[in-house]
Amino acid sequence: MHIPYRARALVWSSCGGWGLEVDGCNNTQQQDCYNPLVRYSLQLPPEDTPPHPSREGEGLTLTVLNQRNAAVVFHKVFPLGQYWAHYADLQWHMDRVASGRVVVITVAVSGTVGLRQAAHQLAQLGSLFALHLTPMAHWTWVFVKGGRTISETVILRGVAQHHAHLLLPLSDLPSPTQSSNQSLQQQRWQYCQLHGAMGGLCDEHSPDPLPPPSPPTLAHQSALANVPVVVTAGARHQYLYHTLNTLLAAPGAQRSNVLVVLGDAPQPTTQLLRLINVNFTQVPVHGKDNFKLFRYYRSVFQLVARTFPDAPAVIFLDEDVEVSPDFFSFMSQTLWLLREDPTLYCINGFSISGYEGRAFKKSQLFRGSVQVQWGYAVALDFVREALASWEQATSNTMLYDFWLYMNIRKLRECVFPEVSRTRHFGIGINTIPYLKEAVIRMPLQIEAPIALQEVSVLKIQSWQKYISQEITEATVLTGNPCRDSFLPSPATARTYVFYYQLNILPGWGNTPNYFQYHVVVQCLGLWSLSEQGHHRGVSVVRFSLNSTLYLVGVPYSFYSNLQQPGNTPWNIDTLTDQQLDQMGRYSHNKYSKRDHITNINVTSDYIMQIMANG
Structure with a gap:
């Protein structure tokens, strides 16, 4: 069947879902012709419209089409109605979409709150609106990766469903499969006709070598x-x-x-x-x-x-x-x-x-x-x-x-x-x-x-000797670890030690008290949601190129006997609820590193001004 070099497409986005439909009939054919090449959608029943808990299928949709026949070679929904981490997955996949592919992005229900740094990537690819989307915006964008925008629409406020009707240009350039006479390369390009976001495997301009070259050997290869x-x-x-x-x-x-x-x-x-x-x-x-x-x-x-x-x-x-x-x-x-x-x-x-x-x-x-x-x-x-x-x-x-x-x-x-x-x-x-x-x-x-x-x-006897010597020679720190002045800046010693109260958790064998451990290591930017990471009650904090802090939990730690006479371990259990709350806010503000949502106050007038000045 002959695939036309243009296809009609419909893209829509709203708080009730999203849709993409590509019709292979071109405008030289009769009106009753219908040749569906792509049909994807999510449509919520009226009673399920937001606000409601996020569910599968809601977020920012990424659909990649074969530039020659409009077949879907990749599709994934990124739940960017949530703020954390999923933006990085979107960036990862977008980086691996080959140049020349047709890309369709839409918001399904809600999908811009968590866009974050990915907005800059999309702006560099040609989006006018990515940097200016409100948290509840509805957006469609159709473009050629490394090429031009075909269509971009947005509703910044409100709940109206909006549609974009467009003609989708398809490439008439020959596939690498047709120009390759090597069996392995033919297999590669046949695979790439069907699959997208594969990085260098399917990059027609600078493909990864097949077969991959052998890497160098090592001194300890045996x-x-x-x-x-x-x-x-x-x-x-x-x-x-x-x-x-x-x-x-x-x-x-x-x-x-x-x-x-x-x-x-x-x-x-x-x-x-x-x-x-x-x-x-x-x-x-x-x-x-x-x-x-x-x-x-x-x-x-x-x-x-x-x-x-x-x-x-x-x-x-x-x-x-x-x-x-x-x-x-x-x-x-x-x-x-x-x-x-x-x-x-x-x-x-x-x-x-x-x-x-x-x-x-x-x-x-x-x-x-x-x-x-x-x-x-x-x-x-x-x-x-x-x-x-x-x-x-x-x-x-x-x-x-x-x-x-x-x-x-x-x-x-x-x-x-x-x-x-x-x-x-x-x-x-x-x-x-x-x-x-x-x-x-x-x-x-x-x-x-x-x-x-x-x-x-690293062998146990040598390591125990090494840690003991490090702690013995260290400068003792005291006071609340949840304050900016706790770690010396600039550091004047190579090693420091901080003793804190850490008891065995009753009924859990040799497990340290989760809460006591959590608060101290969280204040200093270590993994804190379990007691993992310590060596026999000693946690290592590297806070500069030449300075190390050893956290010693007393009496749990094997190294508790190294505590100097007269030194009382810092005890989280003696703090008031207000002090605990202040410590929690300190560690959250210092180490969670939220990225501000800079587009939260964007208005339609602001967008129109940007476009007018563009």
Whole structure:
């Protein structure tokens, strides 16, 4: 069938839903012709109009069309009626839409409150209104990525449904498939005719090389020789391609060691893996949401135990985790610790302490009580140990990594870097947008390879000696940690120590009091929503390139005996409710780093003035 070079399109947006319809009939054909190429919509019943709790399908819709035949190659709704984090996911996908694609953006019910920095990206792509949308605006924008706007409409206030009727230009340039005589390249462009937001894979002007070149080897390459890299994946092939791209480009990567384990295995994912020549297999999945994921990861562990019984360790990575170029160098220098030190159970590429403003030294390592996180290695003995209990576990609410931490870890610790070697960029069913904010800003080690500092000191006896010496030589800080003057500025000493009251939580074994721990570390910008991150009651705060603060929880900490005579630990339990409230506001204002909604007072007169002066 001949596809016309122009198609009629209808786009609409309102508080009751949104819609996109593309008709392949052109204006030279008869009026009764109707050839629906695209039909997408969400229409709420009249009684469901806002305000109501946000539901699936509401937000900012991103639909990408093949520029030659108007077929939908990507569609996703970003719940930007919520303020936190989803804007970064929109930016991530928009960056990976290839130039020349036709892009349709609309507001479905509510979707501009959380636009935030993504508004600047959209403005750079040509939007007139993105920087000026009110929180309840309704908006449609149709444009060619890297080209021109076809249509843009907006209603800043009110609840009226509005429609945009337009002629959609389609490209008559030949597809790269027609000009390629190489089988692999033909497969690439056939895949790209059907799938969008794939980044360099489908960039017709500067495509990623296929097959990808082999990365350089490492000085400690032999440490990785028999270590499988297991990537857990499903239906999110856009995420997976980026993850595998960074993984296989990292120095030290060995394609033959990489195995993608699929739960849900839709055709686009398996086609992608065949195209880029990455080994994959599938395990059965059952259930829904966390119950499904809990059983899926158990199946992955079972597969690893069967397939790699003699491996010295296994590296696990999720489909939405970007690795640093230094990832394999980091692993090659630290994996031996799992064999040498029974008080360790994992090597984490992700840094639980390396948030923005808390990561300075790329060669520094720590150890502490944390769960396995995004991009980690464990020994096969730990895999088998987990499976011995996992077979009987039926949790349908607990996340698998937290279950391992609570039930299998048994007071063992993990090694992690000061500057993270992985970044969790994706958003899934367990993403809490507010908590995702800190992860978005986390620095990732870019240089590679990095020679790590005194790795052998991470062994428990050496580490205890090292921490004891650091605390003994440190300058003591006192007073309320929730005040700007608490941390010395400029710092006059290399190390500082702060003693605070931290008791064992009654009835929870050796678990420290969550509340006492939470308040102190929150004041100083560390992870505070669980007691994870400390080493035997000592948390490390890096607050400048050359200064470190050790938080020692007394009497819980193994290092409590180092407290100088006459020094009384700071005690949160002695504060009044008013003082606690002031501390909460301090940490929220200092570390949540809200971005102001600068367009909240925009009026229609203001928009008309901008357009008149443009």
